[in-house]
Amino acid sequence: MADPERLPASAKPITETPAQTPEFSEVLRVFARIGLLSFGGPAGQIAMLHKAVVEERQWLSEERFLHALSYCMLLPGPEAQQLATYIGWLVKGVRGGIVAGLLFVLPGLGVMIGLSTAYALYQQTDWLTGLFFGLKAAVLAIVVQALVRLSVRTLKSGFHIALAVGAFLALFVLDLPFPLVVLGAGLLGYWRSRFTAPVTPSIDAGEGWPALASQLLSLLFWVVIWQLPLLILWLVDGFETLATLFAFFSRMALVTFGGAYAVLAYVAQVVVQDYGWLRPGEMVDGLALAETTPGPLVLVLSHIGYLVGFRTVNGIDPVIGGILGALLAAWATFVPSFIWIFAGAPYIERLRGNARMSAALSAITAAVVGVICNLALWFGLHVLFREMHRIPLLPPIPGKNTSGLLVPVLSSLDLAALALFLVSAFLLIRMQAGMVKVLAFCALVGVIWQVFTG
Numbered sequence: 001m002a003d004p005e006r007l008p009a010s011a012k013p014i015t016e017t018p019a020q021t022p023e024f025s026e027v028l029r030v031f032a033r034i035g036l037l038s039f040g041g042p043a044g045q046i047a048m049l050h051k052a053v054v055e056e057r058q059w060l061s062e063e064r065f066l067h068a069l070s071y072c073m074l075l076p077g078p079e080a081q082q083l084a085t086y087i088g089w090l091v092k093g094v095r096g097g098i099v100a101g102l103l104f105v106l107p108g109l110g111v112m113i114g115l116s117t118a119y120a121l122y123q124q125t126d127w128l129t130g131l132f133f134g135l136k137a138a139v140l141a142i143v144v145q146a147l148v149r150l151s152v153r154t155l156k157s158g159f160h161i162a163l164a165v166g167a168f169l170a171l172f173v174l175d176l177p178f179p180l181v182v183l184g185a186g187l188l189g190y191w192r193s194r195f196t197a198p199v200t201p202s203i204d205a206g207e208g209w210p211a212l213a214s215q216l217l218s219l220l221f222w223v224v225i226w227q228l229p230l231l232i233l234w235l236v237d238g239f240e241t242l243a244t245l246f247a248f249f250s251r252m253a254l255v256t257f258g259g260a261y262a263v264l265a266y267v268a269q270v271v272v273q274d275y276g277w278l279r280p281g282e283m284v285d286g287l288a289l290a291e292t293t294p295g296p297l298v299l300v301l302s303h304i305g306y307l308v309g310f311r312t313v314n315g316i317d318p319v320i321g322g323i324l325g326a327l328l329a330a331w332a333t334f335v336p337s338f339i340w341i342f343a344g345a346p347y348i349e350r351l352r353g354n355a356r357m358s359a360a361l362s363a364i365t366a367a368v369v370g371v372i373c374n375l376a377l378w379f380g381l382h383v384l385f386r387e388m389h390r391i392p393l394l395p396p397i398p399g400k401n402t403s404g405l406l407v408p409v410l411s412s413l414d415l416a417a418l419a420l421f422l423v424s425a426f427l428l429i430r431m432q433a434g435m436v437k438v439l440a441f442c443a444l445v446g447v448i449w450q451v452f453t454g
Helices: 024-037 041-056 062-073 079-122 126-154 158-172 178-196 212-234 240-253 259-274 280-291 297-312 318-351 355-384 415-430 435-453
Strands: 388-391 405-408
Touching (some): 024 041, 024 079, 041 062, 062 079, 079 297, 126 158, 126 355, 126 415, 126 435, 158 178, 158 355, 212 318, 240 297, 240 318, 259 280, 259 297, 259 355, 280 297, 297 318, 355 415, 415 435
Antiparallel strands (some): 388 405
8 A cells, every 4th residue: 555655745635544444455346336336316426425435434534524525516527426536535545536436437438338329229219219208207307306406405595596597597598608607606706705705714624735836747647638539539530520529528527517417508508509419309318318327417428429429420330439429528527527636626625615715606506506497497398398499589690590588389298298297206306206216117108108109
């Protein structure tokens, strides 16, 4: 086992010694098991991590686990995967962080690639159509449930409620870019804190600040690793679309506050309306696939990457192109999580107690509620109605797709989808049924419905 005193600053945990120091082989076994069983979205995944490392093995104290969780919730990207990486880093340095973060993602990524292959090859079969009919209704209920839970936890003042409503209107009515909405909310929160929040010192974790040169070298190393595929894609003829895809998801990795539900609204806007890579229904299908696989929900981006690679890469087998697209999307999305932990944690840890930074991040979280509301409504319209049209609110801009208020054609309401959505919502919210059980139930109902009506 490596001596912690000999590790570079970016590799050394800046916290107390774990209650139990595990062997590296045990870290491998524990996180491999978690990666295979991490269903249920971030809430279920965080609960599983807590049970494994705090309750069962005492690797971390309760206080230390919550400290790590609080940090990860402030970062863009999949918070559960970042928490797994953080825990691995605490108990076994960089090596432990890499293993924990990868094992949290790889099982679900393998399942997602398999499901995306079946989806791309057999999308038009009757049983698969029925399957996704049922899953879409359940996914809509899951998104509504996430909106309710996040609203209760987040909207604790009139200011935060106003931010959520403003974010929703900016996205759904004005069609503003998601990053602009998030940045605006953060700036408003910071500005307001200048008049309402006292100036507080940063938290000191008990050690001196890490050497700036060491941290910059660590940051540079991980950024090069992160963007290396883009350089390779630029050098290969015929892979221009994959290079665009990788660059787009790299940008997404920097602004994905609020998890998969929040970022999907903006991703849908770009890949469906701007690039034309996918159809609206395929975005919902991808989220349904992600809900049925272990690992972070942002694995839905690998489904998008698969379809783009399957359809656009010339000169190679479409399945190979799809796998390549899925791997590139995953690389662009998940590698930044290692950057935040290994290069940024020693500094960001000491800023958690800063009142103004906390106010800015709290404002962003409130705006995310509006983003998820926009996503829920966007999904709901595409799941429950067969036809829609847009009512322009602003003069058209040359070279930009028409934006405006999305309005359903009421006569196109799908009563079967509405009924299945209401049943799913009742089971999830009222009966507290497990998400996997609800998804399986809706999938079965969808297949049966397709058999008798198709």
